[in-house]
Every structure is written in C-alpha cells, then in structure tokens.
Amino acid sequence: MQISSKIIDYAIWYYLKYYPSPKKLSQKLKEKFWEESENWKKYWWISDKEIDFIINEKLKNIIREDEVIKAKIRNYIAKWKSKLYIKQKLFERQEKKDLIEKYLEECFASQQEEENIKKEYEKQLKNLQKKFEWYELKNKIIQRLIRKGFSYDDIIRIIW
Numbered sequence: 001m002q003i004s005s006k007i008i009d010y011a012i013w014y015y016l017k018y019y020p021s022p023k024k025l026s027q028k029l030k031e032k033f034w035e036e037s038e039n040w041k042k043y044w045w046i047s048d049k050e051i052d053f054i055i056n057e058k059l060k061n062i063i064r065e066d067e068v069i070k071a072k073i074r075n076y077i078a079k080w081k082s083k084l085y086i087k088q089k090l091f092e093r094q095e096k097k098d099l100i101e102k103y104l105e106e107c108f109a110s111q112q113e114e115e116n117i118k119k120e121y122e123k124q125l126k127n128l129q130k131k132f133e134w135y136e137l138k139n140k141i142i143q144r145l146i147r148k149g150f151s152y153d154d155i156i157r158i159i160w
Contacts, residue, residue: 007054
C-alpha cells in the first residue's frame with residue numbers, strides 16, 4: 001500500500017502529542033487528508049482502508065491504548081475524581097468500553113472511592129464552613145459531591 005510518508009509522520013506526531021483513541025486518530029486523519037480537505041491536493045487523499053492500515057500496521061508498535069487508559073485513570077484518581085466521572089471522560093475520548101471497564105475495576109477498589117469521598121468532603125467542608133449553618137452546610141456538601149459524580153448512598157454511608 002502506497003501512502004505518503006508525510007501522512008504517516010503526521011499520524012505519529014498527532015498520536016504522540018495528544019494520545020487519542022484509535023477512533024479519534026482516525027477521525028483526525030479523515031479531517032486532515034480526506035478527499036474534500038485542503039491537504040489532499042498536496043499529499044493525495046486516503047481512504048478508510050488506508051487509515052486502518054496506518055493505525056493497525058504503521059502505528060502498531062507506538063499505540064499502547066491500554067497504557068494510555070491506565071494512565072488517565074490514575075491521573076483522575078490522583079485528582080480525587082469519582083468512578084462515574086472517570087468513566088464519562090474516557091467515553092468522551094471514545095476509548096474501548098471493555099478496556100475502560102477492565103482497568104477501572106483494577107485501579108478503582110471500593111476503598112479508593114471511600115478515600116476520594118472523604119478527601120472531597122474535607123475540601124468542601126473547609127470551603128463552605130464559614131458560609132452556612134450546619135444543616136444547610138450538610139446539604140450543600142452532599143449536593144456538590146453528587147455533582148462531582150459520587151453516588152448519594154456512598155456519600156451518606158461514608159460521611160454521616
């Protein structure tokens with residue numbers, strides 16, 4: 001298969017800069033080098049089959065989708081994000097659902113979720129303590145934790 005080295009170089013550069021999912025990388029290559037784009041006159045245009053070839057053959061040693069997902073999950077956990085929030089963000093990146101589920105279960109023990117709720121609770125308590133009375137404070141903190149993606153039952157079980 002004859003594909004311009006400029007297109008392959010661009011695919012490698014884009015992947016190493018942004019670490020997109022293969023689906024997102026495919027979309028970007030279509031956007032950049034599809035028949036109606038400006039670059040197709042310069043480098044010719046590529047088809048779906050050629051995009052699949054680039055991703056599966058030329059980038060197979062570079063793309064480590066599972067490692068990227070694990071790293072993203074660890075970063076979100078370090079920022080005290082909830083399991084639901086992490087799942088939503090990874091779905092937005094168009095990662096593979098089965099890999100997301102697998103690595104979320106590995107990286108996200110229930111103990112970790114409890115720790116995240118406690119840390120976030122302490123942070124919210126410190127921010128809101130001076131502004132509200134106890135009952136109102138309790139409700140505000142619960143609302144904020146729910147907005148961050150923690151489940152109501154877990155919040156009540158752990159905090160109260």
